[in-house]
Structure formats: structure tokens, C-alpha cells
Amino acid sequence: MEAASRPALPVALEAQLQALCGDRLHLGEAMRRQHGASEAHFATRLPDAVLFARTTEEVAAAVRACVAAGVPVIAYGAGTSIEGNTTPVRGGLCIDLSQMDAVLEVHAEDFDCTVQAGVRREELNRHLRDTGLFFPIDPGANATLGGMASTRASGTNAVRYGTMREAVLSLRVVTPDGRVIRTSRRARKSAAGYDLTRLFVGSEGTLGIITEVTLRLHPLPDAILAAVCSFATLGGAVDTVVQSIQSGIPLARVELLDDVQMRAVNRRAKLDYPELTTLFFEFHGSASYVEEQVRVVSEIAAGNGGSAFQWSNLPEERSRLWKARHEAYYAALALRPGSVGWPTDVCVPMSRLAECIGATKLDLEQASMPAPIVGHVGDGNFHVIFVIDPARPEELAEAEALNRRLVERALAMDGTCTGEHGIGLGKQDWLERELGEAVDLMRLVKRAIDPLNLMNPGKIFSL
């Protein structure tokens, strides 16, 4: 129908936005469809228009115009979130920040940099190449820094370098009243009032739009060594991680892939790792300290039934290894051509991790679809990827039931319903179960800052 594809943007607002951004305002269905689609299993919902912003001032003007017209605003980066975090459930204006892709400042001596929200993490690290510094947070996808801040992303090396919670020093934010604020100065620590930086990190665009991000950087280690080790049992792998941390080893990365995921990785990347529970490690430090770390951890692994370490300090081999890990999601989907992924994640205290993964694995072995497990085990965080045949709606229901059992299990262990994907659309009921009346406090904050509920409405919680 013609009507279905016509945007619902008020005419006066459309004119205002056109005057602001010219042909960077898009009303065509293809562009709207692309911005309303999800990387995961969530149904596509179309925004009324897409605007490619280039400056904070444009974002502020667009927000003011939309709020005056009562039209929702959804910030959009690389579109790699997986809990429906950017789905425009009430239509409105999607502000795409991907053209705000300038690295504004690098302060090498201060170990920080400031980027526009649309800069992607791989581009940032390319930009930093000659500074001796790097930005560690690595969620797998080549996400934008603004998006990573908004979902409180983390990934493979959070065990050593923290998550976006620790990585963000300061933000520039357009608030729902169209003002531009900076949440903090560039000092590494501060006790100056409420922690607005951390309030916006993880708020999924529901309190305002992040347009600039100041990030902590880290010195590139002198030596980096990657290693792979397979285990006869899940418990052996998890115990190896716990004992390594107890021994004070600053693991830079430690990733668990189960047998199903290893099969998927072998197939996609044409590798021949044993198809067993496997840990991928990375060690950072001086040359001698890295050797010491490997020696200690390989002894711990051997004591827990681990294989000998396959290790490498060659950059190209390390890249190949981590590329295989990073493509885990696509490798999983490739197990079943034409499939749709439903990636979910939970995070539990370390002492419960082996039990939580073990019980989950028993569940998944009964499932009618492939469902590999990948975990950032140093944090107690792991993912299940349900690989669903879209022609079989009963599989969606099955995945939903398995996901429910997984999250209930994590909550019963004092864990969280999401370690790093955010709440979006997918985990709202679980947020209430996890935090109870504390969610009412979040609602109070949301209503105070966005009284008309126009910033990415319908996300995190219902109002």
C-alpha cells in the first residue's frame, strides 16, 4: 500500500529538518527500512525519516524540532546492537551519527582521546597506530563509540581493561530539551557531583543523544602472546580461569568457545582446532612477564585437564585467531544457511559460572536448533546464539523458552539478565525481575530528564 510506506512526519517538521540538513534527510522506504531492521531476530519497524547529522549543533536543532512537534528521536550508529535497542517502535526520526566520524583530539601523554560518536572502534585503533596507545574495548562487531557507550558494551578484553563503564571519561550529550552538556572534565577521576557520565553510559539513547565521547587509552604492550587450549570438561576450563585470576595473572583476554562453536569456527575459518571446550587466551606485558604468565597459566591448565598450549606471538597468527573468534556469530549462522540469529547473554558471579554454563548446555543439547556458547569467562559472562530457521516459527518459541530458562538460572545465581547487550526490547521483563523496585527509580530519572518520553521511547522499561 502507498499509505504504509508514506512517512508520518509532520509537514512543518519535515521542512525544518530539510532546512537544517538538506538532502541528508531521507524519507525513502529503503533507507527507513535499513534503519529499522535488527541485526538479530527483532521485527523491522520503520522510522518516519532518517537524518544523517554532521555536528552536535545539528543534532541539538533536530532534537529541539522533534520535541516541539512531539515526535520520537532514535539515535543510530552502526546498527550492530542485538536486543532491538534501536528499533523505532513508535516511528519518529532516526538520527544516524555515522557521518560524525572525526577523531577530534588525541592526548597521548594523558592516555585519552575525544571522538565524535560515529567513529568506529577499528577506525579509532587505526588512527592511534603511531601513538603507542590503543583503545581496548572490543565487542566483536565494529560498532561506533557512541553506540558502545549507549549500550555499555564490553567484550573480549573487559577482564583486563574494563567495559565502557570504565573506558568513558566524559561525554558530550544533547539532552531532550535541546541543550548541549558535557558530563565531566578530562581529569582521570573526579568527585564533582553526580556521575552523569555513568548515567548516560548504558542508557540506550533514552535520556539524550551522545555526540562526542572522551575515552581512556592504554599503552600498547611490549609483547602480546595468544594461546589456545582445549579441555575435556567445561569445569576444567572455568577452573583454569578462576585459578589464573587468583594467581594474580592479568589475563588480557580469555574466551571460552564450546564444542558447537568450535565446529562452526573451524568450518567458517577453515581451521582444524579440536572440537572441544576451548579457551582462547591473550597475554600482554613485557616480553619476560608475558612468558611468565604463559608458564603459570599453562601449568594451571594442565592441572585441570587442558591440552598443551598452541601459542603464537606473530601478529598475523594472532589476527587469524581473533578473527575466528570475532566472527563467531556469523560462523554460528553459517551452520544453517538462511538462518536468523537470536544472540542472548547473561553474566553470573565466577563461582557459579561452570554450573550455569553446564546446566545451559544440557538444555541446549535437547534443542532442535544449533545453539553454540561463547563466553567472556573472565567476567562470568557468556552468550548463547540460537540459530533459527525463519520458516519455522515454532523455533522462535523454543528459543524464547530456552532463553527464559537461561535468564532465570542466571538471576537465581545473583547474576544479571544481560552482561553487555543491554535491555532494548528483548530483556524488559527480566530487568524488572532482576532489580524490582529499583526500576521505578530509573523511571523517575527518565521522566525527570525526558518528560515527554520522546528519546528512544519503549526501550529498557515501559513507563
Add this chain to the structure above:
Amino acid sequence: MEAASRPALPVALEAQLQALCGDRLHLGEAMRRQHGASEAHFATRLPDAVLFARTTEEVAAAVRACVAAGVPVIAYGAGTSIEGNTTPVRGGLCIDLSQMDAVLEVHAEDFDCTVQAGVRREELNRHLRDTGLFFPIDPGANATLGGMASTRASGTNAVRYGTMREAVLSLRVVTPDGRVIRTSRRARKSAAGYDLTRLFVGSEGTLGIITEVTLRLHPLPDAILAAVCSFATLGGAVDTVVQSIQSGIPLARVELLDDVQMRAVNRRAKLDYPELTTLFFEFHGSASYVEEQVRVVSEIAAGNGGSAFQWSNLPEERSRLWKARHEAYYAALALRPGSVGWPTDVCVPMSRLAECIGATKLDLEQASMPAPIVGHVGDGNFHVIFVIDPARPEELAEAEALNRRLVERALAMDGTCTGEHGIGLGKQDWLERELGEAVDLMRLVKRAIDPLNLMNPGKIFSL
């Protein structure tokens, strides 16, 4: 006058609180005076009553009763804050949490513990002694964990282990409506909604009362080595720190004491360090890695005009060294018997630190009072302690002017007006200068959560 010392607590409220806590409700002037006094130069203001709470439920009942009666509530721990953070400027009920001093749970395998808010950090570390773990955050004073969370405290080893922002996993909080919430589960990371934990950390009791704190712990290092090194120039000391961090050395502690502070420390602790700009270091790791760190850093120091390292790995010598550092404040006051201290702190990006301390030092050399400098230089954070003769009110005015110049200098360098002391009463104007309209956003949050402005009113900002 009799009238002046009579509390203003409404009779019905007094009866309610008495029924709740019996003789743990104190109306006598001595107790009220003690809880209204400041560790620093702020004038004493009396609360109307002091209540020693023993359970979260008692705190919740007291808050409900006070809010119903329109009476302010001020949380009180060890009383070691130094920006007037607990001064009861509008009277009201002071809830003293020091009897809530139980370590509730230690999860060694999860590297975390949960304590009541009144537990002090030294008691916590004594409790942890046999677990192989420790709690690193160390603001000098033997503060309570609830108070440390409330002011976002940090201290000597934040450079390695972070501040209370990073150390707190979860909080139990009594909100102004008398409900008890938990801000997060015990998982090490989570992307589940707004970061309420970080919202309460640093909120100085203005949004609710923290009654339990869940903290991240760290494995005790195999080896600890402390070292002292003096420098001909301030720049040489600061450059040593920057270059060490750039080399990837995970300094566990690095403290700068200027010549005035070294004189004070020598006098008080009967030591004979050279009275020059001095760095106190601590290195943590395996025995061989600690040796490697010391070798690298001592070479860097030598290249920057540093003396040979005086170092020690004996626990008693290390304790003596750090005791001298921890008593810096009292050592400074002892430079001038009968004096009152005005400790202030700022934090700037590392690249500006030498310049900021240098210009400050020039100012202080003109001052009519001693004013030593002590810095957590790995973070860009330093303190000035104005040692004031209370009989000379002109010295207060002079300290105020020097403090103004210090804070303006830090703000001009993109620094913060307080690295770790909080805003309290002392830094409110500076918070506005530092963050501008962002402070309005804090006010929105405050009004939403505490609409009657009864939680520690008058702190952080005016409403």
C-alpha cells in the same frame, strides 16, 4: 542559653524514633556537637538528634518518619570527610551508621564481599586477612565503606585499582520514600538499565542512604616492594611517573610529597628523608615481575634527575613508610601547633600536572601559612593543605584566595575542582563553573528522587 541547646525535633517524631531505637536516639548537645563538627575548617552546625542505626530496616523506618515530618536526614559514617559533606546545615536527624559494622558475606572465588555501610576499610582488610584477597581503595583516613562510596573516595592506589567508582559492585540503599532497593546484582558487569550504582556513588547522601556495599576485591600480590626517590625538580618527578605509565608499568602506588610535606613527615615520624620533592612508590606482582618494574622505573627516575631508590620489601618497613604518608595531614597540622587544616584537592590531565603543581607552588611560597602539597600523581590528582592559625581570621581569607587560584588553574587545564573529596559545602560554586548546565541535570535528578529536599540538604548544589 538553654534554648540554643534544645533540639528542634518535633515531639511526635522524637517519640517515633525513640520507639524505633530506644536509647540509641541521642538528643544531648555533646553528641550532636560531635556529629556536627568537621574534620576541616567548616563551622560546626548541630543536628537536632543523632540516631545510631543497626539495620537497614531501622534506617528505612527513620527515613519514612523524618520525611513524613519534613525533617532533614543526614547519613554519618566516620566523620572523616573534609568538604563539610556531613555538616547538618538545616539541622534534622543525623543517622550514624557506625554500629552497622558487620562484614556480611565474603565470596573469595568471586573476588567480592558485602559489608554494612559502617564497616571501616582497615577492619575490612583485617577481616580478609586469611582469604588471600584485599580491598585496595585507601583514602588515608580509616573511613567507612558507606562514606567512601558516598564521596566517591579514592586515594593512594587508585592509579592501579581505580576509585570507589570502579570498586563498588552494588549498593543497598534506602530511598527518600523509605523503600529499600538494591542497585545491581553481584555479576562483575551488567548492561541492565541505568547505572544506579554509579548514580549513588558520589551522591553524598543527597539521594538516599547507603546501608550495604558490595565491593570488588583483589588477590594479594605475591610480592610487594616499596621505594622512595627524591628529585631535584618537580618536573623530573612528574615526568618519571608519566614515562613509567607509558612503559606499561602497573604502578600500584605513586605519591608525590613536596619539600614542605617532607619536612612535616620527617618531623612527625622521626625520619630523615631528604627534604626535596619525593616520590613514594609501591610495586605489586610476582617476585620477578616486581624486580623488573623496579629496574625499569629506577632507570626512568635516574634519567629524570632522581636519586637512587631507597627500597624495601619488608612488611614493617613498608608499613612505616606508608604510615608516614597516611599521616601527612596530621603531620602538616603539627607544623603549627593549635592550627586548623583546610585540605583541598584538584585533578588535572597528566600532561598539565607539572605545570599545575609548579604554578601552585609559586603561589604557596608567597603564603603566610605553611601549605604542603601531597599528590596521587599517577591520576593527576593533588592536595594542598592550608595550615591555618584559627586566631588569625585573615588567614582563612588568604587560604580562600589561594584555593580559588588553584581551582581556577585546574579548571583552565580541563581539570576538576575535586579529585576525591567531593563537593560538600566547599566546592559548590566551582561545580557550577566546572560543568555549567550539566548541574541543572543533576538538579532534575535530585528533585525527581528527593522532591522534598530532605536528604542531606544544602550539599553539592543549591536547589
